[in-house]
Amino acid sequence: MRRIAILTSGGDCSGLNAVIRAVTKKAVHEYGYEVIGIKDGFEGLVSNRHRILNEDSVSGILTMGGTILGTTNRANPYKYPVETAAKVAYKDLSALVIKNLRKLKVDCLVTIGGDGTLDTSHRLSTRGVAVVGVPKTVDNDVKGTDITFGFDTAVHVATEGIDRLHTTAESHHRIMILEVMGRTAGWIALYAGLAGGGDVILIPEIPYDVGRVVRHIKDRRKRGKNFTIVVIAEGAKPLGGKVTVQRIVKDACAPIRLGGVSFVLGQQLEKLTGIETRNVVLGHLQRGGSPSPFDRILGTQLGSKAVDLIAERHFGFMVGVKEDQLVKVPLSEVARGSRSVPLDHPMIKDARALGTCFGDQE
Ligand code: F6P
Secondary structure (H helix, E strand, C coil), X not given: CCEEEEEECXXXXXXXXXXXXXXXXXXHHCCCCEEEEECCCHHHHHCCCEEEECCCCCCCCCCCCCCCCCCCCCCCHHHEEEECCCCEEEECCHHHHHHHHHHCCCCEEEEEECHHHHHXXXXXXXXXXXXXXXXXXXXXXXXXXXXCECHHHHHHHHHHHHHHHHHHHHHHCCEEEEEECXXXXXXXXXXXXXXXXXXXEECCCCCECHHHHHHHHHHHHHCCCCCEEEEEECCCCECCXXXXXXXXXXXXXXXXXXXXXXXXXXXXXXXXXXXXXEEEECHHHHCCCCCCHHHHHHHHHHHHHHHHHHHCCCCCEEEEEECCEEEEEEHHHHCCCCCCCCCCCHHHHHHHHCCCECCCCC
């Protein structure tokens, strides 16, 4: 009998439990494998914390947000924070992780995570660990797949946020700015902005000129539109300027946390237009809660495909979606970098044709 281990690592998102459930049920039911759930991502492989998963233990989790296994974005085995008397030292504990996997007699490790997790997975696979990766993130920015689960739920939450801001913006004749997640990619802002009818959509891929945004708002006023909805990605930046950093998380694989650009922009717009402006940072609301039907289905399909790869002994791959087909992509191709919104994306063209301002053209 084969034994597989599964872990969730990095920031959580809706749909993780759908993958855990699909992997466990299919592995047990169809192939008769044993499944071990590793607790809190790679941290659980360093400290040997895990639990047996079976059909009963994953029953009822499909609709739940978060991850029943726990997660962390501070446990990169190649740069693991180890506390000594006075300070934190960073050590390469990858050999310990590999040793612990061998002790557990794991035939294959399924890692569910974003680019950092997939990079670690790739590095482990080059050292002989059988790994299959499953891409997750609200940001939708993992290379090698057209879509990640968690994104659709985040877009739903952000769109509802825009809908709610619309009514209050219109009543008070204000500019309302909604800041959404996405790190250095503008997928959430673009999708939610289009779905919610945002008048201005600002994404990291298109640095914005505040003057152009101001002119767009004033033109709207002239046309009798006394309010404006701005949707801004946390990673958006002004032309020639920098991103707004909210905090540095020292031990994290990617330490920079973006956030607060909507405060900065709000103050500028209020001053330059004379229109009262408010901003809302949607934050982690986008990551929590019950997954959308789309994310439940995608998580289930990716989990199921991951188990098929294990059965076929295709290790060192990530499962993904390309042109609506489930595919396997070498981890070496997805491990580094992220997937940005292409500037010629059809949704940008469509939005421009409807008069949406991206902060770069009149
Ligand atoms: O990568 C997912 C994400 O939610 C980003 O959109 C966001 O910038 C970051 O994680 C927030 O991380 P944390 O949960 O550590 O604040």
